[in-house]
Amino acid sequence: EVQLVESGGxxxxxxxxxxxxxxxSGFTFSSFWMTWVRQxxxxxxxxxxxxxxDGSEKYYVDSVKGRFTLSRDNAKKSVYMEMxxxxxxxxxxxxxxxxxxxxxxxxxxxxxxS
Amino acid sequence: DVVMTQSPLxxxxxxxxxxxxxxRSSQSLVSSDGNTYLNWFxxxxxxSPRRLIYKVSNRESGVPDRFSGSGSGTDFxxxxxxxxAEDVGLYYCMQGxxxxxxxxQGTKVEIK
Numbered sequence: 001e002v003q004l005v006e007s008g009g010x011x012x013x014x015x016x017x018x019x020x021x022x023x024x025s026g027f028t029f030s031s032f033w034m035t036w037v038r039q040x041x042x043x044x045x046x047x048x049x050x051x052x053x054d055g056s057e058k059y060y061v062d063s064v065k066g067r068f069t070l071s072r073d074n075a076k077k078s079v080y081m082e083m084x085x086x087x088x089x090x091x092x093x094x095x096x097x098x099x100x101x102x103x104x105x106x107x108x109x110x111x112x113x114s
Numbered sequence: 115d116v117v118m119t120q121s122p123l124x125x126x127x128x129x130x131x132x133x134x135x136x137x138r139s140s141q142s143l144v145s146s147d148g149n150t151y152l153n154w155f156x157x158x159x160x161x162s163p164r165r166l167i168y169k170v171s172n173r174e175s176g177v178p179d180r181f182s183g184s185g186s187g188t189d190f191x192x193x194x195x196x197x198x199a200e201d202v203g204l205y206y207c208m209q210g211x212x213x214x215x216x217x218x219q220g221t222k223v224e225i226k
């Protein structure tokens with residue numbers, strides 16, 4: 001069974017940083033793209049970023065380019081998102097997903113507020 | 115960026131009756147490999163999204179056959195043949211052909 005478990009969310013002040021992690025199991029992690037999707041409270045889904053199976057390609061939504069950085073460790077079956085210069089509009093539930101959404105984690109909540 | 119436009123945004127349905135959600139893209143979703151990467155997701159209240167349909171019309175394992183997807187190019191549809199109580203929630207289309215990936219605004223399905 002595919003499982004994705006996010007962690008690292010929390011309350012952070014504007015301008016601060018957080019590092020989200022997603023631990024995968026139940027599939028050959030090194031064979032798949034991984035994706036982060038976010039959902040602000042009461043709003044719709046927004047694709048944030050994706051990273052290729054070998055880490056050689058990364059894509060980001062414009063609103064996070066230069067502030068968020070994706071990485072992965074295939075030996076640890078984990079993907080990470082370093083989030084810097086956080087803004088109030090980054091407040092959301094952040095979901096980790098395999099590929100184009102085959103499977104999703106339960107999410108980790110990021111709140112940016114003073 | 116490819117804009118995905120869903121309609122309607124709210125869909126009250128009687129139990130046992132059919133429901134249909136439209137999703138239109140601002141550009142063709144036909145990929146250079148010939149595939150059309152249009153996905154449909156269901157998000158029940160308080161839950162994570164779940165993919166129902168991939169590549170326009172392919173149902174994920176375990177998805178009831180009352181759900182079906184169709185369409186081509188820029189015009190796509192999700193149909194529920196007979197709505198059940200467990201189908202209440204938000205439904206999103208998402209294109210996986212172009213970067214950045216983009217979602218529709220979501221359609222809220224509720225029981226009348």
